[in-house]
Amino acid sequence: MEVEKEESEEIPSTSSNPVEDPGPSQARVETESDDEDIEIPSILDSITQQQIDEFRPFHERYFEKKYCTRFTTDTVNLDTCVRIHTNKISLIYLSEKHSVIQNQQRLQSIDFQVSKKVNRLKNAMFGKGKRGAQLLQPDSILCHLETVDGARYPVHACVYGKLLEINSRVIKEPNFLLDDLNEGFLAIILPDLRRHEENVKSLKSVEEYNT
Amino acid sequence: MTETDSQDTKGIVFNFLIELGCCKRCALRFVGDSNTNYDNPTDDVKKLTRKDLGQNSNDENVFKKSKPNPCIICLDLLQDTTLQTMILNPELEKVLEYDSDTFVNYVSLPKAVLIREHSMEICVKEKFPQFFKDRNVIALNRAWSLSIQNKLAQRLEKKYDKNSYLQIQFNTSYVLDKEESLVMLLLEDKSRKHSIQHDPLSCKNVTSSLQTINSELFKQKVSIPPATPTKALDVEQVFYKHDHVFIAGRYCKYARNMFQTPWSGDDIQVEISSVQEKIFDHIENSFSCSAMVFSSSGREDFDVRTLGRGRPFFIKICDPKRTKVSFEKFRQIEQAVKHTKVVEVRDLQFIDRRYLSNIKEGEQFKKKTYRALCIVDKPENLTAYIDKINNISAVTLQQKTPLRVYHRRSSDIRERQIYSLKAKVINGKKNLLELDMITQAGTYIKEFVHGDLGRTTPSLCEIVGGYIDIIALDVLDIHLDFPPSINHKVKNHQTVNY
Numbered sequence A: 001m002e003v004e005k006e007e008s009e010e011i012p013s014t015s016s017n018p019v020e021d022p023g024p025s026q027a028r029v030e031t032e033s034d035d036e037d038i039e040i041p042s043i044l045d046s047i048t049q050q051q052i053d054e055f056r057p058f059h060e061r062y063f064e065k066k067y068c069t070r071f072t073t074d075t076v077n078l079d080t081c082v083r084i085h086t087n088k089i090s091l092i093y094l095s096e097k098h099s100v101i102q103n104q105q106r107l108q109s110i111d112f113q114v115s116k117k118v119n120r121l122k123n124a125m126f127g128k129g130k131r132g133a134q135l136l137q138p139d140s141i142l143c144h145l146e147t148v149d150g151a152r153y154p155v156h157a158c159v160y161g162k163l164l165e166i167n168s169r170v171i172k173e174p175n176f177l178l179d180d181l182n183e184g185f186l187a188i189i190l191p192d193l194r195r196h197e198e199n200v201k202s203l204k205s206v207e208e209y210n211t
Numbered sequence B: 001m002t003e004t005d006s007q008d009t010k011g012i013v014f015n016f017l018i019e020l021g022c023c024k025r026c027a028l029r030f031v032g033d034s035n036t037n038y039d040n041p042t043d044d045v046k047k048l049t050r051k052d053l054g055q056n057s058n059d060e061n062v063f064k065k066s067k068p069n070p071c072i073i074c075l076d077l078l079q080d081t082t083l084q085t086m087i088l089n090p091e092l093e094k095v096l097e098y099d100s101d102t103f104v105n106y107v108s109l110p111k112a113v114l115i116r117e118h119s120m121e122i123c124v125k126e127k128f129p130q131f132f133k134d135r136n137v138i139a140l141n142r143a144w145s146l147s148i149q150n151k152l153a154q155r156l157e158k159k160y161d162k163n164s165y166l167q168i169q170f171n172t173s174y175v176l177d178k179e180e181s182l183v184m185l186l187l188e189d190k191s192r193k194h195s196i197q198h199d200p201l202s203c204k205n206v207t208s209s210l211q212t213i214n215s216e217l218f219k220q221k222v223s224i225p226p227a228t229p230t231k232a233l234d235v236e237q238v239f240y241k242h243d244h245v246f247i248a249g250r251y252c253k254y255a256r257n258m259f260q261t262p263w264s265g266d267d268i269q270v271e272i273s274s275v276q277e278k279i280f281d282h283i284e285n286s287f288s289c290s291a292m293v294f295s296s297s298g299r300e301d302f303d304v305r306t307l308g309r310g311r312p313f314f315i316k317i318c319d320p321k322r323t324k325v326s327f328e329k330f331r332q333i334e335q336a337v338k339h340t341k342v343v344e345v346r347d348l349q350f351i352d353r354r355y356l357s358n359i360k361e362g363e364q365f366k367k368k369t370y371r372a373l374c375i376v377d378k379p380e381n382l383t384a385y386i387d388k389i390n391n392i393s394a395v396t397l398q399q400k401t402p403l404r405v406y407h408r409r410s411s412d413i414r415e416r417q418i419y420s421l422k423a424k425v426i427n428g429k430k431n432l433l434e435l436d437m438i439t440q441a442g443t444y445i446k447e448f449v450h451g452d453l454g455r456t457t458p459s460l461c462e463i464v465g466g467y468i469d470i471i472a473l474d475v476l477d478i479h480l481d482f483p484p485s486i487n488h489k490v491k492n493h494q495t496v497n498y
């Protein structure tokens, strides 16, 4: 409703302000002095023994584990493990069957300059929509692993999405990627929700992978 | 006799206006003063007409002449019959439902009336330059308000107060409005045209154009004095609305499966309604309002309880019919919410809108006290972990956007403080510990404990050198004194009038 004011004075007034004018000694204003009365219910009683017994660690609780085997050849295992959070954020790891791990190789370095123009470490993005983040397809190369003995393995993105992050610890210590299969993820990808079904279908479940 | 001899001149000007076809209240606006009685102008009119029409004691003749045509300025807005139509509007019955003791009234004017008013001002200033040199003509809407206030007050059983939160607006229309105001397009300053966003013939734009318009140009296009109209304006709808009022309080949430606001989540099953709904259920009836808007100092995750004195919040209450809510009534609302068992409210009270920014500014700087029930990987290390936790006093964290919220938050690294940590064993539990923390607002506590795959550093896992994770989390306090706490022992009536 558009109200045309007849006078220029500003409404509202402050004379009817209940805070300024609480009336004659009716609501006594205090600070935290009466807080001791407030009882805090037990936190242990707020959950069941079953919840405690069935509690699983963080990396199991929220993530579904999948495997991508499509880049493996007769001679080289390039399998990756994709952990998908309940919010669909996906983390890319090396599979424990990956040649580098199976052959107990060590990494000399990781090359993130995947083409003349694209460096996975130069990934600037803005805002909640992550505008400007590098777009990935399943066969996009995230990096090349370079072993001490001179071998070179590509690691693929495995899903459609936007690159959010390369693990900063892996950048500093490449072998963390091989040594810690929980915290040693390579990349975090925000999947393209329109192709999420496709993403998931292309991956193998833990059971499928291990049989 | 000079023109400035006021009472006589007033009479002359008054008659001049009446002769041109103005209504008596419009004529009074040009000659009257602060004592003019617009509510019942008969005496003022008599005073002005007696001298000049000395031979004519029956001053009604003056008006009979102008009766056939509507007032050339106000199009009869200020005529008794129009005022009466407004007062008798059946919609006003609904205004009686508001418990406000006061009201303020407004009117929307046809643009033609604004143009006619401007034309008449030019006319009288040319005719009586001395008389109008330092004279303020009472604005039309002001005169309308003065004319109708008492009548409305009687009808509504409320007092007029220009600061009232209860606003009543009468809308008017005029069938020839478009036609008469089109002239403003010709008069529009070309340089201003670009700056006008929408309708150059909007009431606002016509008003501002008239303030700066060149009089000579105006006179070329508009009849001076205003042409005699064939139609009067029409009284349209009446709108009424009480300004929103705000109430504030603190809430506790005792459920581990409840969102703060209604949630249409896809993954998580929510068994019970939200904190907001639980509170709204008991507010709505007390205020008979059209809508409510909930705001709070942050929010907890759906599986986190908020205990202690609770989380500060406020509610914007839109168009309340009832605002006389007593101290006791607020206590009753608190009791009713308490009966839900899952939500509790304290310190419920009216709050002035000026204090609302405290809650949002406080969000940046406030501290929070948390209690976490934590599980450890190795029961044999429990006491060692507890010792390690209790040996550190404060921690500065670097938190990357948690994976949990990464899909809807921007990518960032945030520095946050843990001001204090205190861990203790729980009797009979070999793999559990209770952890109390005071943290900076905006710290992601769950991530601080489990480390979010190394993305929050340091984490409690790093600190103890093992795996530790939160099973259950409670907010024990939000260190923000808002709103003022209320002493429940005092049970006097407290009534606040808007």
Ligand SMILES: [Zn+2]
Pocket: B022, B023, B024, B025, B026, B027, B071, B072, B073, B074, B075, B076, B077, B078, B079
């Ligand atoms: Zn009039």
